[in-house]
Amino acid sequence: MNTSAKNNPNTKQVIAEIIIKGTLSQIPISKISLNPKNYRKFYTEKSLQDFAQQLKRHGILSSLIVRPVEKDKYELVVGERRLRAARIASLAEVPVKIVELTDEQVLEIQLDENLSRENPHPLDEALAIRMMQDFGYNIEEISLCLGKSKGLIYNRIKLSELNQEFKEMFMNNVLNIQAATELSGLDPDSQTDFFENHCKDWREDDFRLVGFPHLLDQYKQNLLKAPFDTNDKNLIEKAGACNKCPYNSATLNSLFPEMEKSSICSNKNCFWSKTSISLENSIAAILQSERVDTLATPYRLSDVEAAAMEKFPDLQELPCKEYFDLHRCNIPTQPKKEAFMIDKKLDNEKFTEAVTAYKSKLKDFKFLLESGDVKKGLRINNNTAELFYYYVAKSKGNSIGITAKEVQEAKKNGTATPELLQQEMERLEKKEKRDKELDLIKIFAKIHELFIAEYSNIKNTAALTKADQVAARWIIMECLPYTIKQNVLKALFPKAESFSLWDQVKQYQAVAKLTDKQFAYLIRMVLSGLSESKNPDFPTSHFLYNVAVDAGMDVKAIEAEQGEIAKIRQKRVTERIAGVNSDIDKLLKNKKLIA
Known part of the structure; x- marks a missing residue:
């Protein structure tokens, strides 16, 4: 958009002169359309109905401003509320002033109209600020122009991103400014989901939005505890990395310094999609590079974990063990020179000793791994996957380490033994036990889902059971x-x-x-x-x-006892007040005598 108008002090004067020269006329309502580029204004249904009744009695006293767009067709510049009410009142024609205006001049007029109102609704402020942005103003300039903080300007911009339903609720005072602002921070899909689940009956007289902060928290996630790399821009290419996302509160620290240490995601679908993709990528990478002997999962799988498990059927064949029942071991880590620096000089002797010890430990570790005394496990927990190592001989429980693949190979090679088959039977029994646990988790999760869908609306709730x-x-x-x-x-x-x-x-x-x-x-x-x-x-x-x-407690006696104490106190207070009044009278008399 050309920004010359905002830098030209004579713009308003020029426009005023153009409007004065406009042509007054009466034209049919059907020939007037709204500006498709204009942000829609919001009015309560009741206020429009009341205004329509006034128009039926008195007509439109102040002409609308329109501009011609094609033969016998006009576009509204000023007077949207009057036009909407006139349609409700079924007026055939309305008084207008027809003016030739450019797009830039129209924008200037509408901006001035929005900014000149007294005590405008926050949504009207949001409309004006959006128009200023279209006019070429940045947040800093808007803040200076309106005399308001950058934080408030940003919040108003966010208000304009509320969906249609929430804007109507806000205009009708069903939502307060705080709730509307917080909802505006959610992505469009989350706003729709929130409305459908909690607000679709908002026009009912008995509607109440109970526990709003708790409901809203379900649509926000702490990125500092995200189970994926928030700097990875390739998890979802369209979304990019979280550190530059507008739905990340940390990106607003210049406007809201108190948010600098927080990093809250308000795009629920994106967060959980990244969580799911990251988990699946981690599992695939481990299975592709390692031969895993054991699977360790939590007692209750999350929806993301359960979905990921279903995409890797080979995991179902692995023996499942309790992670904390295993005697875990860590692969030796190579010493770093930085840990052996003293006064910026390397302690060669100690560093060499550490490297020698590391090589020895690594050799022992590889031997244990090759001999089968140490095995590899895949742990799924908190929507993440990791490879771990554990000692077979030092397992705390009685978990079985045999796999279905090993049993099939033994049968094929003729090396199967009764002990091996017994282990296979125990593995199958343990797997079936775990599958039954998962069945129960899925049943209760489905019941919970249907329960919320059925009974979140009070009209569907039957008598107390x-x-x-x-x-x-x-x-x-x-x-x-x-x-x-x-x-x-x-x-x-x-x-x-x-x-x-x-x-x-x-x-x-x-x-x-x-x-x-x-x-x-x-x-x-x-x-x-x-x-x-x-x-x-x-x-x-x-x-x-x-x-x-x-319950029968003698509350009256307690109140009476305290009442007697209060009487004594009140008597003393009354006496003290009387004394003070007497002192005041004396001082006033003395003042008159002196005068």
Whole structure:
């Protein structure tokens, strides 16, 4: 865009003169179109309806400004709200001033219109700032021009990137400025996903966006703990490296210095795509270069890990062992000269000794590896994959190291033994046990997914069930402060050595059998264990107050006792105030006498 207008002090005067010379006319609404390059303005449905009713009674008092674009067709320059309300009011014609204007002049007029309003809505500010950018202004210039911080300017720019639905929610005061700004930081797909999952019923009278910070956190990821190389620009070529991504909060440190030490990704899909690709690349690289003997996975696989496992069928044939049951060993590392520098001089003697020791250890390590006393394992954990080594003879558990491939080769070569086949049977049994665990994980994950889809809308929730009541007891139990939790559990389950060591089914059954008296005890222990329950500034304290009253505690006596103390104090305060007033009267009398 040509930026000459922003540097020309006579631009506004020239435009004003052009508008004065414009032609007044009445033209049909159907012949007026919106500028396709203009950012759409947002108005609440109610405000437009109210304005439309006024127009029906009084008509349009101030002419719209339009410019001709082709024969008998016009493009709106100023007056979008009036035009929209006129359409709602079913007006056939509207008063206009027809003016010949260039694109640059139109932009100047619309920019001036947006900036001249008093107390504009943040979205209108965002519109004006976007227009200033089109006019050639950078953030520094916009900040100086509007007298606002660069951080606020950037936030307004981000607001313009809200999707249509969130802009409407914001204009209708369903979202506040903080929520709208935070949502604007999400990528378009995440915004759509958030809206569909949590806000699609926002026009309903009973709509509430409960737990917004927690919901938003599900769409943000800490790049400092990313399971992939954030500087790798080739994981997803279109996205590039994270250190230059606009969805990385660390790239905004010049505008928001407090974010300099943080690195939060607000592009959920990109983050998890990179995580998945990185894990698959790591597994492929290890399997291509190494002969892996053992697989070590967490008890619960993440969705990314489960998907990666399915892409490498050979992994399913490996014996699966608990990583911490293995006696791991590390390949010797070659000493570096930097570690033996003293006053910038190399200690040759100690360095030579270290190199000799390293070569000896490396030779021993290779021997153990070739003899089968040390084997290689592939560990999948926290969405990463790594190669590790472990001693076969020093395994802590009774894991079996035989592979299906080795058994097949032994059968083919006629070298299979009963011991080998016994190991194969144990391997198959262990694999089946692990597969059953994975089946259970997949079942519960699917139930959880469908549960959220079905019951996140309150309209789909049926009456309270027995299981809901048991779940409520469990949730309350989970809220027990650590300092009293064990004592409360012992009181509720006196015959249990350790409630936390019971399996899930037994825990559910035990909680379901709690009597109303035990449930009341649990509630009261949780309430009393929360520090805010004794501070009247917090709602928790008032819940405890009402529970105490209903439980029969003589709250009135406590209030009466404190009331008597308050009366004595108030009497003293009244006497002191009277004394001060008397002193004031005396001082005023003395002042009059002196005068």
